Structure formats: structure tokens, C-alpha cells
Amino acid sequence: MASNAPLPVSAIDPYSPEYLADPYSFHEALREAGPAVWLSTYDVVLMARYAEVRAALEDPATFCSSRGVGLSDFAKEEPWRPPSIILEADPPLHTRSRAVLSDALSKVSIASLAPAFEARAEQLVGDLLERGSIDGIKDLAEAFPLSVFPDAVGVVEEGRENLLPYGDMAFNAFGPRNALFEKSFENAQMVAEWIATQCERQHLSDDGIGAAIYAHADRGDVSPAEAGLLVRSLLTAGLDTTIFSIGATLFCLAHHPDQWEKLKTEPRLARSAFTEVLRFLSPAQNFYRTTTCLYRGDGFEIPADTKVLLCLGAANRDPRHWDAPDHFDISRRATGHVGFGYGIHACVGQQIARLEGEAVIKALASRVATIELAGEPVRRINNTLYGYDSIPLRLT
Numbered sequence: 033m034a035s036n037a038p039l040p041v042s043a044i045d046p047y048s049p050e051y052l053a054d055p056y057s058f059h060e061a062l063r064e065a066g067p068a069v070w071l072s073t074y075d076v077v078l079m080a081r082y083a084e085v086r087a088a089l090e091d092p093a094t095f096c097s098s099r100g101v102g103l104s105d106f107a108k109e110e111p112w113r114p115p116s117i118i119l120e121a122d123p124p125l126h127t128r129s130r131a132v133l134s135d136a137l138s139k140v141s142i143a144s145l146a147p148a149f150e151a152r153a154e155q156l157v158g159d160l161l162e163r164g165s166i167d168g169i170k171d172l173a174e175a176f177p178l179s180v181f182p183d184a185v186g187v188v189e190e191g192r193e194n195l196l197p198y199g200d201m202a203f204n205a206f207g208p209r210n211a212l213f214e215k216s217f218e219n220a221q222m223v224a225e226w227i228a229t230q231c232e233r234q235h236l237s238d239d240g241i242g243a244a245i246y247a248h249a250d251r252g253d254v255s256p257a258e259a260g261l262l263v264r265s266l267l268t269a270g271l272d273t274t275i276f277s278i279g280a281t282l283f284c285l286a287h288h289p290d291q292w293e294k295l296k297t298e299p300r301l302a303r304s305a306f307t308e309v310l311r312f313l314s315p316a317q318n319f320y321r322t323t324t325c326l327y328r329g330d331g332f333e334i335p336a337d338t339k340v341l342l343c344l345g346a347a348n349r350d351p352r353h354w355d356a357p358d359h360f361d362i363s364r365r366a367t368g369h370v371g372f373g374y375g376i377h378a379c380v381g382q383q384i385a386r387l388e389g390e391a392v393i394k395a396l397a398s399r400v401a402t403i404e405l406a407g408e409p410v411r412r413i414n415n416t417l418y419g420y421d422s423i424p425l426r427l428t
Contacts, residue, residue: 095321102206168423186240199272207415276315276419310371
């Protein structure tokens with residue numbers, strides 16, 4: 033192991049308008065600065081290389097989540113809402129929470145959703161084909177998950193317009209209290225109260241994923257209050273990231289016609305295509321951890337009680353790990369990407385997200401001859417998520 037030296041210091045601000053508009057133009061500089069970099073703007077450490085990001089994700093004892101997975105340190109600041117008992121928790125609480133969610137989202141339960149999801153995707157794509165010109169985000173990336181996921185969880189129809197604003201709040205809250213945060217929190221009380229109410233047992237259907245979570249409360253695996261928090265976590269993480277993923281899929285397929293042709297020729301590549309999208313345009317760009325002790329890496333040290341920003345988007349394009357990382361290739365074996373996290377905090381709902389993403393890709397590949405950009409895509413700027421607010425498309 034190389035001798036440890038002071039961390040290089042960078043003035044790059046990962047929440048500046050320039051960075052949020054195009055984080056990928058900054059990633060190379062952050063990776064090349066060193067395996068770990070001190071960000072002077074926020075007094076946090078950033079890791080942008082794949083090896084170091086994955087090592088941190090695989091070491092929850094050193095890089096804890098219970099002090100918040102955003103910039104805010106829960107040991108020093110009060111969270112804006114009760115912390116998640118899955119995302120913002122360490123073992124043993126995390127272990128218990130994850131076991132409940134893993135059972136509620138078992139392979140059997142996900143498989144039971146597949147026929148309805150695939151039928152809805154086929155219907156929606158067929159309807160959009162008749163129109164020809166569409167907004168890929170509003171008409172498909174948002175419309176499809178909103179038409180299937182809340183039903184799967186068991187959420188009432190009235191008030192579902194609060195789901196997207198709540199997700200925008202939650203993911204902006206992982207960053208600083210900047211203008212993005214303030215704007216998304218303009219109606220925070222109303223939105224948060226609706227979400228909290230819908231997570232209560234009496235407001236959920238008797239046959240959805242939410243009910244399956246509450247069944248664990250009946251068995252004593254979690255308390256009723258904890259069951260509500262787990263339903264909230266599902267609604268927070270299970271919708272926005274999927275919408276951003278499907279939006280990224282539409283952008284990539286329209287922007288890379290050679291890959292679209294490959295997909296139409298080989299529809300079996302739907303799964304690897306969605307995986308490559310998650311690597312290439314990672315919807316969740318950043319999550320934080322906090323060191324519980326002195327961490328010694330290869331040639332560097334991070335003191336205890338330090339916030340560490342794990343730059344997932346940069347790690348997923350690190351040339352030290354990936355061949356031609358800036359090339360979008362749906363036949364690439366992109367397993368091992370950290371777009372869904374890694375280790376014990378890897379996204380517990382990723383199978384349902386994959387089901388949704390692959391249903392859309394399969395429906396497009398079977399029904400659509402050409403998918404082309406019909407205008408300039410508009411980015412949706414968020415402190416944590418990378419995606420689009422609008423993607424004008426022409427389908428034939």
C-alpha cells in the first residue's frame with residue numbers, strides 16, 4: 033500500500049447549476065484528481081472512481097447510512113422528516129427492514145405483476161403510436177409507472193398527483209438547502225401529510241405490496257409505525273428513479289439509432305439494454321455515507337465522522353473499470369454497475385424497476401419501427417437525480 037498523503041482539494045461544486053446541468057463534463061476531473069478528493073465548498077470527501085465507490089458501498093460498518101445519505105449529518109442536524117428505516121439505517125435495523133421489503137417484493141410477487149405491467153405497456157405504446165409525436169417523459173416515462181406502480185402498492189387514486197412532488201422533495205433534500213430545495217418544498221406540508229396518510233394501513237388496498245408489508249407487522253417482524261415508514265420508502269424510491277430510468281432509456285435509444293436497430297433485431301437484449309442505461313446515464317448520481325472511524329484507502333486516509341459523497345454516475349463511467357465507458361452499447365455486460373447502489377444497500381426494489389423498464393423496452397421493440405428525437409430534450413434539474421423534464425419524440 034502506498035504511503036498516505038493529504039487529500040487533493042477541489043473547488044468543484046457538485047450542486048452548482050453548471051454541474052447539475054452536465055455532471056459528466058466534471059467527472060473526469062474528479063476521477064483524475066485522486067481516489068478521494070476534499071471538496072472545499074462543503075467540507076466533504078468525494079469518491080468518483082469505481083473501485084473506491086464500490087469498496088465504500090461494500091463496507092457499511094465504516095461508511096454508515098444512519099447519519100443520512102445526503103449532505104445533512106443526522107448527528108448534527110434534525111432530519112426534515114423521520115429517517116427511512118431502510119435507506120438511512122444500519123444493521124441490525126436495516127437487516128430487519130430489508131428482510132420485510134425483500135419478502136414483500138419477492139420474485140413470486142414481482143412475477144405476478146408482470147402480465148398486467150406488460151399489457152399496460154403494450155396498450156400505452158400502441159396509443160402513442162397513433163399520435164406519432166409525443167413527449168417521451170410526460171406521455172411514457174411518467175405515464176406508465178404512474179399507471180401501474182401505485183396500484184401495485186395499493187395506493188388510493190385520489191391525490192396521486194402528490195407522488196411526483198414528494199419524490200422531487202426527497203431527492204432534492206439529499207443536497208444543500210439551495211434554490212432547488214426551496215422550490216420543491218413550497219408545498220411540503222400538504223404533500224408530506226398526504227404521503228404519510230396514504231402509508232397508513234387503512235388507506236391501502238388489501239391485496240397490494242403495502243398490505244404485504246403490514247402483514248409483517250401482524251407477525252411482529254416490524255411495528256405498525258415501521259411498516260408505514262417502509263411503505264413510504266417504497267413510494268419515495270420506487271417511482272422517481274424508475275421514471276428517470278425510463279426517460280434515460282428513451283433518450284439513449286433515440287440518440288443511438290444503431291443500438292435501437294440492434295434491439296429490434298434482438299429483443300432478448302431488453303434486460304441488458306436497461307442495465308446499460310443505468311450504467312450510462314445513472315438516474316441516482318450521488319449518495320453520501322459517514323465514516324465511523326479512520327478509513328485507510330490505497331494511498332489516502334479519511335478521518336472519522338466525515339461525510340463522503342459517493343459519485344455513482346462517475347464510477348459507472350470510470351475507464352479504470354469499464355472499456356469505452358462513454359460508449360452506449362446494449363450488448364455490454366454492465367452487471368456490477370452501481371446505479372442501483374451495491375452491497376447491503378443495493379436497491380431492494382430494483383426488480384420491480386427492471387420489470388417496468390423492460391416492459392416498456394419490449395413494447396417499443398415489438399411495435400415501433402423508428403424512434404427519433406423531434407426536438408431538443410429539456411433536462412430536469414435535481415440535487416440527486418439525473419434525467420429529463422421533456423423529450424420530444426417521433427414514433428413510427
